Amino acid sequence: MILQNINLLPDSYIEKKIPFSGMQVLQLNIGLFLILSLLILGQYWSLYKLQKKSVVLTISEQNAKSQLEQFISSHKKPEIDNTIQEKISTIKSTLEQNKQLNTQMSHLLSDQQQGFSVYLEALAAQHVEGIWLSAIDIADDGKRLILHGSTIEPSRVPEYLENLKQEIIFQGRVFDDISFDRDTQDTKLVNFVLTIGKSDTKVAEK
Numbered sequence: 001m002i003l004q005n006i007n008l009l010p011d012s013y014i015e016k017k018i019p020f021s022g023m024q025v026l027q028l029n030i031g032l033f034l035i036l037s038l039l040i041l042g043q044y045w046s047l048y049k050l051q052k053k054s055v056v057l058t059i060s061e062q063n064a065k066s067q068l069e070q071f072i073s074s075h076k077k078p079e080i081d082n083t084i085q086e087k088i089s090t091i092k093s094t095l096e097q098n099k100q101l102n103t104q105m106s107h108l109l110s111d112q113q114q115g116f117s118v119y120l121e122a123l124a125a126q127h128v129e130g131i132w133l134s135a136i137d138i139a140d141d142g143k144r145l146i147l148h149g150s151t152i153e154p155s156r157v158p159e160y161l162e163n164l165k166q167e168i169i170f171q172g173r174v175f176d177d178i179s180f181d182r183d184t185q186d187t188k189l190v191n192f193v194l195t196i197g198k199s200d201t202k203v204a205e206k
Contacts, residue, residue, distance in 0.1 A: 133149040
């Protein structure tokens, strides 16, 4: 004999089995929420640490740039003073002129030990800054003296002449001619030629 149960109740009255209860679903949702919250907090924490590192790196970079700028500024190449070359050129020219003058003086002293030395001593005793002699011509047994010189300050030549007149050997002598000419090699130099003639008899009589 075969038995068969037939349910004639509508579907709304039939008991359905739910795999999870409401409490379990709630607990599951809470657990997922906590997990997501932890993940989000972890991401925010990682982002915070990265931002902190970025700030530290930025400050370090700025400090490095500042130190580099200070190092560069403290190790700049010294600026070349263009006037130094001009001064060196003038000094070299002066030394060369003095060398020539010393050579000529030596020759004059060796040839004429008597008579001419007093002129050389008088010329050597009088010195004006910025004026130097390059050659000395003594003619007519000392009656005529021609001085060749150079200067970077032509306005001081009259001062030089006045100083020479203070020397006993030149007192009463006539400073009768002087000429100036711009140096062709060094335009800052002015060459001059001074002619000292024989004694002025009128001055001598006084």
